[in-house]
Amino acid sequence: MQYHRDGFRPGDPTIRPAAPGVPEDGTPLPDRMDVLIVGSGPAGLTLAAQLSAFPEIVTRLVERREGPMDKGQADGISCRSMEMFQAFGFASTVLDQGYWVNETTFWKPDPADPSRLTRNGRIQDVEDGLSEMPHVILNQARVHDMYLDIMRNSPNRLSPDYGLTLRDLTVADSGDHPVTAVLEAADGSTRTVRARYAVGCDGARSAVRRAIGRELRGDSANQAWGVMDVLCVTDFPDIRMKSILKSSQGSVLIIPREGGYLTRIYIELDKLAPGERVADRAITVEKLIASAQAVFAPYSLDVREVAWWSVYEIGQRLTDRFDDVPEGSDRLPCVFIAGDACHTHSPKAGQGMNVSMGDTFNLGWKLAAVLRGRADPAILHSYSAERQGVAQDLIDFDRKWARIMSERPEDAAAGDTPLFQRSFIENGRYTAGMQVTYAPSTLTGGATHQHLATGYPIGARFHSAPVIRLADARPMQLGHAVTADGRWRLFAFAPHEDPGAEGSAIQRLCAFLADDPASPLRHNRPGEDVDAQIDLRAVFPQNFRELKLEELPPLLLPRSGRLGLIDYEKVYCADPAQDIHALRGIDRSRGALVVVRPDQYVAHVLPLDATDELAAFFDGFLI
Numbered sequence: 164m165q166y167h168r169d170g171f172r173p174g175d176p177t178i179r180p181a182a183p184g185v186p187e188d189g190t191p192l193p194d195r196m197d198v199l200i201v202g203s204g205p206a207g208l209t210l211a212a213q214l215s216a217f218p219e220i221v222t223r224l225v226e227r228r229e230g231p232m233d234k235g236q237a238d239g240i241s242c243r244s245m246e247m248f249q250a251f252g253f254a255s256t257v258l259d260q261g262y263w264v265n266e267t268t269f270w271k272p273d274p275a276d277p278s279r280l281t282r283n284g285r286i287q288d289v290e291d292g293l294s295e296m297p298h299v300i301l302n303q304a305r306v307h308d309m310y311l312d313i314m315r316n317s318p319n320r321l322s323p324d325y326g327l328t329l330r331d332l333t334v335a336d337s338g339d340h341p342v343t344a345v346l347e348a349a350d351g352s353t354r355t356v357r358a359r360y361a362v363g364c365d366g367a368r369s370a371v372r373r374a375i376g377r378e379l380r381g382d383s384a385n386q387a388w389g390v391m392d393v394l395c396v397t398d399f400p401d402i403r404m405k406s407i408l409k410s411s412q413g414s415v416l417i418i419p420r421e422g423g424y425l426t427r428i429y430i431e432l433d434k435l436a437p438g439e440r441v442a443d444r445a446i447t448v449e450k451l452i453a454s455a456q457a458v459f460a461p462y463s464l465d466v467r468e469v470a471w472w473s474v475y476e477i478g479q480r481l482t483d484r485f486d487d488v489p490e491g492s493d494r495l496p497c498v499f500i501a502g503d504a505c506h507t508h509s510p511k512a513g514q515g516m517n518v519s520m521g522d523t524f525n526l527g528w529k530l531a532a533v534l535r536g537r538a539d540p541a542i543l544h545s546y547s548a549e550r551q552g553v554a555q556d557l558i559d560f561d562r563k564w565a566r567i568m569s570e571r572p573e574d575a576a577a578g579d580t581p582l583f584q585r586s587f588i589e590n591g592r593y594t595a596g597m598q599v600t601y602a603p604s605t606l607t608g609g610a611t612h613q614h615l616a617t618g619y620p621i622g623a624r625f626h627s628a629p630v631i632r633l634a635d636a637r638p639m640q641l642g643h644a645v646t647a648d649g650r651w652r653l654f655a656f657a658p659h660e661d662p663g664a665e666g667s668a669i670q671r672l673c674a675f676l677a678d679d680p681a682s683p684l685r686h687n688r689p690g691e692d693v694d695a696q697i698d699l700r701a702v703f704p705q706n707f708r709e710l711k712l713e714e715l716p717p718l719l720l721p722r723s724g725r726l727g728l729i730d731y732e733k734v735y736c737a738d739p740a741q742d743i744h745a746l747r748g749i750d751r752s753r754g755a756l757v758v759v760r761p762d763q764y765v766a767h768v769l770p771l772d773a774t775d776e777l778a779a780f781f782d783g784f785l786i
Contacts, residue, residue, distance in 0.1 A: 164252070165732065168724035177252065182218035182318040189320040192223055192356065195340050197534050199358040200224040201371050203323045205237070205303065206502030206519040207364030208310035212251060213527035213647050215317035220534050222321060225346060227328040231311060234471045237303040237516035238420065238427060242289060243596025243624060244517045245296035247524055250647040250763060253309040254296065261301035262421045264288045268401045269584045270408040279461055280410060284584055288405065289595055295627050295640050298595065301421050303516060332361060332374035334487060334497050341497050360530060362499045364523065369504035375487040377500065379507060381480030381558065386565065387432040387444065388509070389451040391472035394424055399462040402426060407587070412457040425470065430454045432474070446474045477509045477565045479558040485547040495540050496547070499526060506554035508561035517596055518557050522550050528761035531649045537696060539784045542606060549601050560593060597624065601764060605783045608767035615755035616656065616768045618747030625759045628746045629738040631707045634731035641735060641743065644700055645763050653699045655771060656744070658754040662703060663714030668754055668771045669701055673716035675774045683781035693721045696785070700733050704744055704751055707736040
């Protein structure tokens, strides 16, 4: 983390100075704003936290509840979401407080004595090398707390406006603030506000979705499940392991929770009749406990306290678009929906919160770039185009996974490995959040030069790897340089040559970026730091003791901030123990230029001398 750039400032560096005119306790809800976010769930808070970093953007978040959540429904945090949390700066807190899912065990009736359960197998939950981050379990409300801290410590001192329900939302054909929203307070009074953009993160019954004429469409599996967070005493040996139990009495999924004592238990309940709703069953928590005890038998399950419980019916539903653009129209979107407002499914695969946060991490930097006059507003079309496909994949996966979870042991395929166990292994990369890949577009290039960096697939997330920072010999993860600040990254992997020599690949690249009229850095505004929009980082194959910092191009030691201080954190060397070039398939003889989007996805792979292609790519959307 870098601070003191504009002068020494004591105290907690995560608390940024308030923007001019913003009091420490924030400002009241204005009549006009840039972005109105409806709903303070994971999607809404991810978006608000990202936008709060920009003092010039007026963002407000309204929530119908009277205060923040204290008990969350979701708890599974995928490896990919942990990488995103690192960009926001609170991954270490989640790592400290959460439960790490290291192994998953599988139980079924003992073939020799079906009245007993036996452990049929156990696997490592996340394959080696998939991410530097683990799969973590933590109460959704704690994740909310961390986002709220970012918001209140931002230059805007942003906090949700609680106790406001959206009653109406309309979009005008023209005007600087085309979105009009009517908000109702608890006392029945109403307030009308106008916004440039509105984002509905208000759940499956989204008022924003209804206002723009979108519908959730899908079907139900007519299967009821229950879930409860409990403090219990049991002789089941894997109660602190993520476990899947299947018996003749049904199925149970065990998710150990943070803190060492709390356990979440998902319980398969009875089939629903066609058209029947789970609410019609009047299921009680006592029914959930009894059903879980039946599956656990002959192991005991003594529930001492229930912290939270719910029942739900499995269903998968999706909207056809995630914005308000009519079919066949090319007008710019003004209203967006995210999370459960546009895709709903069962919670057992642990994807809901993760995909929802991914939605608004995708949208946030695009809104910021447009509102700050950095990018062509046409990039906003890419949000629905990119995330609708992600949601469809989620719906398809959830439908298949829900069916497998309801499979009876006697229906399993022959052999030692039941279908549910094989399926879990086969889908490990998906549940870790690593299967999202964006198609070629204005923001994502083609694969012409993919061979230069085969471990960085274009359109996939930027896979971090260990490096050594040259200036201070600090071992670190390269991916942690991509923070949630709205900037693009250029990772220049230099070939194995003397970088200080005249005409070296890195010297030529830096000369182009610094001096050529076609350089994408020309999009910076007068007086801005050279890395205001595009942050150049160099990675060298040499041992860090072999390179001379003083011989590197000045662009890799840029002046920064009000005092013109030198930024020493732009240059890295390969870690001898885990060489990034070997890990990520970097061509050592030619090097590679890896372009990374603000949301941590690889946008392009180019040769270091492909300056025309680099310039053309950024000219496609930067202003």
